[in-house]
Amino acid sequence: MSRKPFPLAKVYTLIEPGPVVLLTTAQGERRNVMTLSWKTMLEFEPPLIGCVIGGQSYSRDLLMASKECVINIPTVDIAKKVVSVGNTTGARTDKFKRFGLTPLPARFVHAPLIDECYASLECRLADTRMVAKYGIFVLEVLQAWVDSAVKDPRTLHHRGYGRFMVAGETIKLRSRMK
Amino acid sequence: MSRKPFPLAKVYTLIEPGPVVLLTTAQGERRNVMTLSWKTMLEFEPPLIGCVIGGQSYSRDLLMASKECVINIPTVDIAKKVVSVGNTTGARTDKFKRFGLTPLPARFVHAPLIDECYASLECRLADTRMVAKYGIFVLEVLQAWVDSAVKDPRTLHHRGYGRFMVAGETIKLRSRMK
Numbered sequence: 001m002s003r004k005p006f007p008l009a010k011v012y013t014l015i016e017p018g019p020v021v022l023l024t025t026a027q028g029e030r031r032n033v034m035t036l037s038w039k040t041m042l043e044f045e046p047p048l049i050g051c052v053i054g055g056q057s058y059s060r061d062l063l064m065a066s067k068e069c070v071i072n073i074p075t076v077d078i079a080k081k082v083v084s085v086g087n088t089t090g091a092r093t094d095k096f097k098r099f100g101l102t103p104l105p106a107r108f109v110h111a112p113l114i115d116e117c118y119a120s121l122e123c124r125l126a127d128t129r130m131v132a133k134y135g136i137f138v139l140e141v142l143q144a145w146v147d148s149a150v151k152d153p154r155t156l157h158h159r160g161y162g163r164f165m166v167a168g169e170t171i172k173l174r175s176r177m178k
Numbered sequence: 179m180s181r182k183p184f185p186l187a188k189v190y191t192l193i194e195p196g197p198v199v200l201l202t203t204a205q206g207e208r209r210n211v212m213t214l215s216w217k218t219m220l221e222f223e224p225p226l227i228g229c230v231i232g233g234q235s236y237s238r239d240l241l242m243a244s245k246e247c248v249i250n251i252p253t254v255d256i257a258k259k260v261v262s263v264g265n266t267t268g269a270r271t272d273k274f275k276r277f278g279l280t281p282l283p284a285r286f287v288h289a290p291l292i293d294e295c296y297a298s299l300e301c302r303l304a305d306t307r308m309v310a311k312y313g314i315f316v317l318e319v320l321q322a323w324v325d326s327a328v329k330d331p332r333t334l335h336h337r338g339y340g341r342f343m344v345a346g347e348t349i350k351l352r353s354r355m356k
Contacts, residue, residue: 010338016215017335017343018196037194040218040230042312050228050314052218079351087354130308134220136228138312157195157335157345160188162353165195167335168346173257175340176265 006119006144011047012178014073014119014146015039017167019155020082022072022117023051024103025062026110031103033095033114034059035086037158039071044178047141048126054135058091063137067125068109071139072117076154076166081116083162108142118147184297184322189225190356192251192297192324193217195345197333198260200250200295201229202281203240204288209281211273211292212237213264215336217249222356225319226304232313236269241315245303246287249317250295254332254344259294261340286320296325 006014024033038052049071053060063069074082081099088095096103096112103112106122113120122145127138157165184192202211216230227249231238241247252260259277266273274281274290281290284300291298300323305316335343 013338013341016196017337018194038218038220040216040228042216042230042314043232048312050218050312052220054221076349079349083351083353134226134228134316136220136314152343154346155343159195159348160191160356162351163191163348164351165330165333165348166346168332168344170337170341170343171254171257173261173340173342175261178338 001115001147002149003145004148006146008047008141008144009045011121011141011144012041012044015041015049017155018157019073020158020164022074022082022085022114023059024070024072024111024114025059025066026112027062027066030062031096031112032059032062032090033085033101034090035082042138049123049139049141051137051139052135053137058089063125066110068111069123069139070106070109070111070113071121071123072114073119073153073155074117076156078116079156079164082156113145118150118153120145179293179325180327181323182326184324186225186319186322187223189299189319189322190219190222193219193227195333196335197251198336198342200252200260200263200292201237202248202250202289202292203237203244204290205240205244208240209274209290210237210240210268211263211279213260220316227301227317227319229315229317230313231315236267241303244288246289247301247317248284248287248289248291249299249301250292251297251331251333252295254334256294257334257342260334291323296328296331298323
């Protein structure tokens with residue numbers, strides 16, 4: 001894959017359409033990956049993303065401890081892996097090995113990029129004040145990577161109970177919106 | 179359209195895939211509609227949705243004053259209207275009349291449903307504590323309506339600068355996830 005740096009000011013174009021993502025974390029020898037759909041852009045630049053991680057989870061513990069993570073965006077090619085990651089806890093299993101996801105070193109954080117994902121956003125935990133009430137982790141994107149060969153990624157969009165809408169055609173309309 | 183009540187516990191299946199929405203507000207004789215992409219589910223039931231409305235806007239004023247709104251979900255059939263709404267302020271224009279959107283009375287709130295949208299969620303403003311810092315309005319869905327004839331809605335997903343991904347095929351994978 002031709003993984004290239006991607007402008008921080010355009011990160012919202014990756015997150016705003018609502019794809020399912022794989023969030024990776026690492027702390028010391030421990031690492032994990034979780035499937036996540038509940039997130040929104042909060043600011044264009046520096047890009048801030050609010051990710052909702054409710055309840056107790058291994059990823060949440062690692063994120064709180066390390067204050068870092070990577071948001072990786074998969075496409076339909078690895079849909080089965082995405083669902084398997086979502087169905088499994090990482091507390092006693094290395095999900096990277098079990099489901100054949102290849103961790104790659106990131107630039108600014110210890111959490112790994114996932115080689116099988118077309119985009120990866122290295123993030124630092126910027127605000128935890130909304131965690132207790134809503135499970136919202138505010139993440140600042142420090143570095144974005146995108147496979148520049150992928151123009152219209154066939155991302156996954158969760159419709160519940162294992163049903164996923166796969167990104168279809170792209171249309172262009174005259175807009176003054178960013 | 180055969181607009182039917184939709185179970186509150188399944189509202190997340192409408193919002194989670196990340197569609198662009200039209201948010202309507204009303205206060206006294208004033209009403210407005212805005213285009214919005216930055217939002218996330220926060221809780222399954224009662225359904226809570228965090229909508230990001232940054233900066234000053236007419237819709238934000240009406241939402242703060244009335245503490246109510248409706249989240250309407252359009253499909254590609256009215257894509258041009260969706261973009262036009264996003265390009266225009268409602269402070270001096272009735273965008274419903276100007277762009278041919280039909281307001282219908284809601285059940286619990288004064289803000290209108292939009293007849294041209296396949297789904298509408300009547301909401302009350304539940305928490306404003308994250309408005310100052312992040313523009314996050316926490317909305318509780320009181321009543322959901324869906325056109326029961328629409329199975330795989332061709333929703334719009336903003337990729338920036340007037341480019342929209344249109345919802346494609348739906349795939350089903352075995353999942354223990356909700």
